[in-house]
Amino acid sequence: MPVDEAKLNELMEKMVGDLGAAFSTALVVIGDKLGLYKVMNESGPLTPSELARHSLTSERYVREWLNAQAAGGFVTYDARSGKYFLTEEQAYALADESSPVFIPGAFQIIGSVIKDEPKLTESFRTGKGFAWHEHDPGLFEGTERFFRPNYAAHLVQSWIPALDGVEEKVRSGAHVADVGCGHGASTLLMAQAYPRSTFVGFDYHQGSIESARRRAADAGLADRVRFEVASAKDFPGSDYDLVAFFDSLHDMGDPVGAPSHVRESLAADGTWMIVEPRAGDSVEENLNPVGRVFYSASTLICTPASLAQEVGLALGAQAGEARLRRVASEAGFTRIRRAAETPFNMVLEARV
Numbered sequence: 001m002p003v004d005e006a007k008l009n010e011l012m013e014k015m016v017g018d019l020g021a022a023f024s025t026a027l028v029v030i031g032d033k034l035g036l037y038k039v040m041n042e043s044g045p046l047t048p049s050e051l052a053r054h055s056l057t058s059e060r061y062v063r064e065w066l067n068a069q070a071a072g073g074f075v076t077y078d079a080r081s082g083k084y085f086l087t088e089e090q091a092y093a094l095a096d097e098s099s100p101v102f103i104p105g106a107f108q109i110i111g112s113v114i115k116d117e118p119k120l121t122e123s124f125r126t127g128k129g130f131a132w133h134e135h136d137p138g139l140f141e142g143t144e145r146f147f148r149p150n151y152a153a154h155l156v157q158s159w160i161p162a163l164d165g166v167e168e169k170v171r172s173g174a175h176v177a178d179v180g181c182g183h184g185a186s187t188l189l190m191a192q193a194y195p196r197s198t199f200v201g202f203d204y205h206q207g208s209i210e211s212a213r214r215r216a217a218d219a220g221l222a223d224r225v226r227f228e229v230a231s232a233k234d235f236p237g238s239d240y241d242l243v244a245f246f247d248s249l250h251d252m253g254d255p256v257g258a259p260s261h262v263r264e265s266l267a268a269d270g271t272w273m274i275v276e277p278r279a280g281d282s283v284e285e286n287l288n289p290v291g292r293v294f295y296s297a298s299t300l301i302c303t304p305a306s307l308a309q310e311v312g313l314a315l316g317a318q319a320g321e322a323r324l325r326r327v328a329s330e331a332g333f334t335r336i337r338r339a340a341e342t343p344f345n346m347v348l349e350a351r352v
């Protein structure tokens with residue numbers, strides 16, 4: 001079959017865009033680490049040498065970085081003054097840690113999996129898992145920084161209120177577990193919002209639990225939050241009013257065994273909240289830019305994480321609601337519904 005030149009050009013054009021995007025990983029991580037975006041946000045338009053001076057970096061590197069970033073639309077160049085600046089939107093995405101769309105954490109995640117590539121390539125050959133805790137540590141902090149803004153924007157404002165009867169319970173004093181809590185971003189946001197309740201975050205990864213404890217102490221919340229190393233199938237405690245899984249169910253080796261344990265640990269009228277990436281039920285529904293990001297993360301992080309544990313069901317990050325409902329039913333939950341959603345997440349409520 002002869003090559004269709006127009007189609008080939010179209011493909012190459014897309015590849016060139018993607019090559020620039022792929023290089024952005026290192027560029028954004030560098031800009032974030034050195035505070036270049038933050039300095040630009042605070043100072044307004046700057047020449048490369050001004051930015052270098054304010055950020056204590058080298059002018060020649062910063063000048064080239066600025067041009068790469070301007071060509072990608074991450075910063076803006078004013079040819080008349082020779083200065084570079086961030087638009088409101090660029091600052092919102094790249095410089096403001098409190099914005100709901102703060103994105104550098106995602107680039108930190110991508111940077112971490114590139115470092116892990118040789119081990120992941122080997123896993124493709126052997127079929128063996130590659131566990132969450134075996135990853136480059138950039139994954140743990142990147143996940144916290146990427147997910148936290150989303151939780152800060154939705155968890156207390158809309159996800160908890162969307163659950164049947166849960167908001168009243170946590171306002172008046174409930175017992176809550178956050179399973180697979182990582183650095184505890186979601187746990188701490190809930191603890192801050194509901195001072196009468198007590199919260200415990202569990203994660204099998206010791207390093208993440210130590211980070212979560214430091215975050216709790218820094219936030220002055222250590223009196224109502226505990227973080228403990230425990231797996232989803234044997235975390236301690238009973239009579240929980242709410243057990244929440246934030247983007248952790250599909251990373252587990254046994255995503256049916258875990259909710260079976262949740263069911264046993266809940267109070268009679270307790271709720272299991274499952275936050276998962278939003279996905280359609282069929283592959284073709286997910287062949288879009290968001291699905292591309294999730295399938296990629298799933299290939300390099302979530303699927304190997306699950307395969308590294310017992311059972312190794314490997315749901316993947318794009319399992320879809322129908323598959324997740326089946327998992328919850330197999331674990332003994334009968335009332336399962338989609339309580340809320342955002343462009344990236346769905347929130348399922350499951351009750352016995």
Ligand SMILES: C[S@@+](CC[C@H](N)C(=O)[O-])C[C@H]1O[C@@H](n2cnc3c(N)ncnc32)[C@H](O)[C@@H]1O
Pocket residue numbers: 132133143144147148179180181182183184185186202203204205208230231232233245246247248251252253305309
């Ligand atoms: C994608 S991260 C999400 C972390 C956190 N919930 C958040 O939203 O920022 C998945 C987490 O699940 C944890 N995890 C995976 N399998 C687990 C298991 N079987 N038991 C407990 N935690 C588990 C990992 O250690 C990791 O911290």
